[in-house]
Structure formats: C-alpha cells, structure tokens
Amino acid sequence: MENVNALSLNIAIIPDQAIQDLAIEMSRKVNQKIASYFILNEKKVFPHVTVYQGYFPKENIEKVKQSVIRILAKTQPFTIEMGGFSISHETFLFWRCFKSESLLRLQEEVIKETNHLRDGLILPMLSNVDEFSSEDKFDIQNYGSLLIGPNYDPHITITRIKNAQDGETALEMLGKQKVKHSFKVNSLVIGYLGDHGTVNEIIDKIPLKQK
Structure with a gap:
C-alpha cells in the first residue's frame, strides 16, 4: 500500500555511455520480437546497477543523501566487469555484473548507513x-x-518480458558476449524508483572520492 509520506528510491550506478548504449540496443532488440514492459532509454528509463533500493519516509530523504555523500567521500573509483545474461523471477532479463570486492563493500556500506532510515517500510x-x-x-x-545483502545480484535490467515462456528466446537473442565489457564507477545517483525496478528520474548525482 502506497504511503503519501514516503518515496521509493534507488541508490544506483549509471554506467558509462558505451555500456548504456549497448544496454539500450539490447532492450530495443528484445522488444522488437518479444512483448515487454519497457525499453531502456536515457530520459525516463535509465540503464543502471542497483546498489540499494528502498521505501523511505520523506522526512528521511536528506539523511539518505547525506549518508551516501559520506560513504562516497571515502570510496575510491573502481571498475565493474559485465558478465552474461540471465532471467530472474521468471520475467526480468538481467545483464549481470561480476561481484567484485569493491562493489560488494560499497553495497554493504550503503545498506549499513541507510537501511534503518526506511523506518521499517517495505517497497509497496x-x-x-x-x-x-x-x-x-x-x-x-x-x-x-x-x-x-547476502543475496545481492548486481545487474543491469535489460527489460521485463510479459510472458515467462519467452525467457529462453530472449536469452538466445542476446547470446553470449564475445567481447568483455567493463566500465569505471565514478559516481552514484539517487533516483526515483519506477515500475518494474526502473529508475525514471535522477534526483542527485554524487561523486566518489576525488584524488
């Protein structure tokens, strides 16, 4: 049930332009053949890697932002390597990220500093x-x-297909990545969480530790 005094937020990583372009191209490709709920773009459905998403009371939003700023002020830029594709929860098409120590540590810190700011609220x-x-x-x-947390599965959601039986077809369409892809993380964003786990508006962009 929606709470008028709370907001669904995603603390996330926006990949570099090359990875964004690839993810958007994949999303369009799948949508041309398979019914899906959204197509990634750079205006309202941003390609992203979730670090943490939660339902926060409006009065705690500034505290969430300040917590992320404190964490990133001591976090060095790092690289994320992209892996293969998978289907999660029957209909979400994931382009998965390797779980590097830097990414896992960042997620752990963000949870530690912001989870309690939900005041126990659960995403609607x-x-x-x-x-x-x-x-x-x-x-x-x-x-x-x-x-x-322990079940963290970092990824870029390419799309969400409407029919679970199309999952294998979607994976076959994307095939295996013949080239290894990676990108450097220099900042995090705090964005509004939309339907199907999308980020549909960026509120703040916060840099990692500068040299």
Whole structure:
C-alpha cells in the first residue's frame, strides 16, 4: 500500500555511455520480437546497477543523501566487469555484473548507513510477502527490498518480458558476449524508483572520492 509520506528510491550506478548504449540496443532488440514492459532509454528509463533500493519516509530523504555523500567521500573509483545474461523471477532479463570486492563493500556500506532510515517500510510492490521464496522473504523482511545483502545480484535490467515462456528466446537473442565489457564507477545517483525496478528520474548525482 502506497504511503503519501514516503518515496521509493534507488541508490544506483549509471554506467558509462558505451555500456548504456549497448544496454539500450539490447532492450530495443528484445522488444522488437518479444512483448515487454519497457525499453531502456536515457530520459525516463535509465540503464543502471542497483546498489540499494528502498521505501523511505520523506522526512528521511536528506539523511539518505547525506549518508551516501559520506560513504562516497571515502570510496575510491573502481571498475565493474559485465558478465552474461540471465532471467530472474521468471520475467526480468538481467545483464549481470561480476561481484567484485569493491562493489560488494560499497553495497554493504550503503545498506549499513541507510537501511534503518526506511523506518521499517517495505517497497509497496513487495507488500504481499507470501508470494515470495524464503530467500526473497529474508530480503524483504531485513532490507525492504529484493536481491540485497547476502543475496545481492548486481545487474543491469535489460527489460521485463510479459510472458515467462519467452525467457529462453530472449536469452538466445542476446547470446553470449564475445567481447568483455567493463566500465569505471565514478559516481552514484539517487533516483526515483519506477515500475518494474526502473529508475525514471535522477534526483542527485554524487561523486566518489576525488584524488
């Protein structure tokens, strides 16, 4: 149930232009053949890697921002390497990231400093926990979100397909990456969390530690 005094936020990494372009191209390619809920773009559905997403009381939003600023002031830029593709929760098409020590440490710090600022709120679309697996229930109960903490699964969501039976076809369309892709993380964004886990507006862009 929506709370008029709370906002769904995504603390995320926006990849460099080359990776954004690739992700958008993949999203368009899949949508041309398979019914899906969205196509990535650079205006309203940003390609991103979630670090943490949560449902925060409006009165705590500035505290969330200041917490992220403090973390990033002591976090050196690092590189994310992209991996293969997978289907999550039957319909989400993921371009997965390798779990580097730097990325996992950043996620751990962000959770440590911002999770309590939810005041126990759970993202509205996850309110019916009975529908989820035991792992998902753990994430929801402890973090108010999914694929967070011990179950963190860093990725760029290419799209969400409408029919689960199209999952294998979508994976075949993207195939295997013949070239290794990576990008450097120099900043995080705080954005509004839209439908299907999308980021549809960027509120703040916060740099990592500068030399």
